[in-house]
Amino acid sequence: MAGLKELRNRIGSVKNTQKITSAMKMVAAAKLRRAQEQxxxxxxxxxxxxxxxGSLAAANKSQAGGPKLLSGTGSDQVQLVVVATADRGLCGAFNSSIVREARRFIESKLADGKEVKILCVGRKGRDQLRRIYGNRIVATLEDVSKPRPSFEKANEIGLRLLEMLEAGEFDVATLFYARFKSAISQIVTRQQLIPFAVEEVEAEAAQASSSLVYDFEPEQEDILRQLLPRNLSVQIYRALLENAASEHGARMSAMDNATRNAGDMIKRLTQVYNRTRQAAITKELIEIISAKEAM
Amino acid sequence: MAEMVAFELVSPEELLISEDVAMVVVPGEEGDFGVLPRHAPLISSVRPGVISVYQTRQAVTERIFVAGGFAEVTPERCTVLAELAIPVDKIDRADAEQRLKDAREDLADAKDELARSLAAREIAIREAMIKASEA
Structure with missing residues (x-):
């Protein structure tokens, strides 16, 4: 049985931990609200x-040989996997579940004999992936969401992807991130960035704009060429925002659990502490009484 | 009341303006164009410049600087997707000049094509910005 002093120390340290986790929970909640607003x-x-x-692509569909961003490079041999995770831990299974999904995808591509390259956005994802796919990671970007995701940062990532695409370093880019559903539920999502999948957008936009015949200024292809990179950045920006919200949500619920666990632990420890204390008192009393009787 | 154009100005970070106006003048890639109600459908890219919003036919009510983007015009609405948008009277002249200077230096040091085109773009944006603040 642990001594009274040790128990007291233990309770004290658990209490401190609880204070920290509950503070982290509050911070995460505040950040979550802001991330959601953003x-x-x-x-x-x-x-x-x-x-x-949608309206551009619908009009452009008839023409073959569109820009690479829309129609791809015509191959899918080299796969680029962009894994967006958090820079920090202590947010439950958030990072691990994104990495797990990404790994499953990577494994299936490898099994098909494709070449896989990995671009990590966020430190935690890199830490986990490095162990298995160390030599496949082409780059890691850190602190993209600090203090919050900005469009500028997303744009940088977009430009980087473009540069790599132009240099012929990959054919297909797929992004992994966690879509925010609620504070307790984040859904790991896989999105193909390059070539951009317009199909679902096209369908609804086509009926909306079918009655309108747009004029284009400058030429349609020129606009498309400008619009597509922009769209890439927007998609990344959106993913970063979703990811940030998910991260804070995940951290909030993880810290909530931790706070509750600490509470339970304190309760249990306090009970043991009191029992031990009473036992010690009883023992002392018995000793005093039996000593007296012996006299 | 005459017909109005539903004008929207959006940046990636937020929806900046959404209101009914009499006319907007947008700096298109190939020249400024005014949008009145029942304008023909048009999609155009936007160069760095000033968007003028006319609340009534006569008076300019708002002047907003945009650093390029895209405009979509239909008979009822005009949507501008801007990369960066600030009201002309809020332009920080000194800051813009500093950035212009930096961008020129970047251009001089630029090693590859991408850095060069980025710097050139930045210069175009800042020059237009300074010009807008003078007008």
């Missing part, structure tokens, strides 16, 4: 971008 605010742009792209 995600909300970015939606109109993405929606209108999609609408525009």
């Amino acid at each position: 995600a909300e605010a970015s939606r109109p742009y993405a929606e209108r971008m999609e609408r525009m792209l």
